[in-house]
Amino acid sequence: MDKRGRLWLFVATAVVLIGIIGCAPGEREVSGTPTFVGSNECRTCHAREYQGWLETLHSQGIQDPEANPKAVMGDFDVESDVRTFSLNDVAYIFGVQWKQRYLTETTDSAEQGDFLILPAQYNLATNQWKPYEAEAWQTRPFTQKCSGCHATGVTNDRLLGVEMNVGCEACHGPGSNHVEGEGRERPRSIVNPAKLPSDIGAMVCGRCHSRGSDRESNLPFAVNYIPGEYLFNTFTLLETTDTEHFFPDGLSKAHHLHYIDWRQSAHALHGVTCMSCHTVHSTGVNNKLQTKLPGSTLCRSCHEMNQPTRIHAIHSFGSCIECHMVRTAKSAVEGDIHIHTFKTVSPAETVADPNVRNSCSCHPASAQEMQAIYEQTVGAAGSSATRELTPPQTGGS
Known part of the structure; x- marks a missing residue:
């Protein structure tokens, strides 16, 4: 057989092998609606x-x-x-x-x-x-x-x-x-939340770390939601105007509201999601919350400590979490849940509603006294911090 004949024989053999391999069990198409297996x-x-x-x-x-x-x-x-x-x-x-x-x-x-x-x-x-x-x-x-x-x-x-x-x-x-x-x-044939767009990936957590109702059954959870889908096709989030679960300024009172909090935050705008801070397949550090790093160390892995305004310099010894994740919400006892808006809560909020904890609640002075100190210390940035407290619309629709 000449060289050209051997070439065509090689090509023909390759085509046949590709066809055989393509039909091999290892590459068979799996079709049909998937079911839960445990x-x-x-x-x-x-x-x-x-x-x-x-x-x-x-x-x-x-x-x-x-x-x-x-x-x-x-x-x-x-x-x-x-x-x-x-x-x-x-x-x-x-x-x-x-x-x-x-x-x-x-x-x-x-x-x-x-x-x-x-x-x-x-x-x-x-x-x-x-x-x-x-x-x-x-x-x-x-x-x-x-x-x-x-x-x-x-x-x-x-x-x-x-x-x-x-x-x-x-x-x-x-x-x-x-x-x-x-x-x-x-x-x-399976969803990997870590590879989803940030907003869709966060919905995987948000379907349960929130409150609302199923659009079809009206049950208080998303019955037919499948990870990777758009949550709000099947589920409606509770509005922050719900006074049983939120304070008038939109701060959460109850547990199961982390996702609604997060949707009000700058983290949500910039693609920082639940999985950015929390581990899923392990306990992470030795705490109850499965965070990737302990306390403020986690925050400082992304944020600079001292900004030009020197706001953070007044608490260089303190915790990012205690000021930016105030314990306003309740699971079992008052204040056992941190909010996830990541915004400071000025003492003025407590003046307006004594039931609201603020970022300075650890100090023994009254809310009025702390608001005066807050304004003097933070200065012009204080008005900016106060403006942060007005949340955007959060209804899932």
């Missing part, structure tokens, strides 16, 4: 991420007290007029951070495949039992109030989801196609 399916290939996730609060929020007795933090030995139930009534514990609530399974709820939240919670900071929806607890099933953010794989047809807690698919989307896919198809 986090255990992820551990074989993603062992490090899976093990890190086990150390986070996302995996620990709801636990079986029989399987893990140490997870029970409430004092069931002490007599309490508030707590009208015993540990024997508890099917699952609910919460490990600020407070702990308790799920029970009644005859009626079991028939519906549901749970009820018992009428007292244990506040971990004060070691006290406090009432929780004591008058209405029997009309508040878990699937109607909580499951959308405390279970994974929730749909209209399956409101308990496929697993309790915030599993892998809560952030990465349903994974059946990813599990079944092979070769180059696998990365394309």
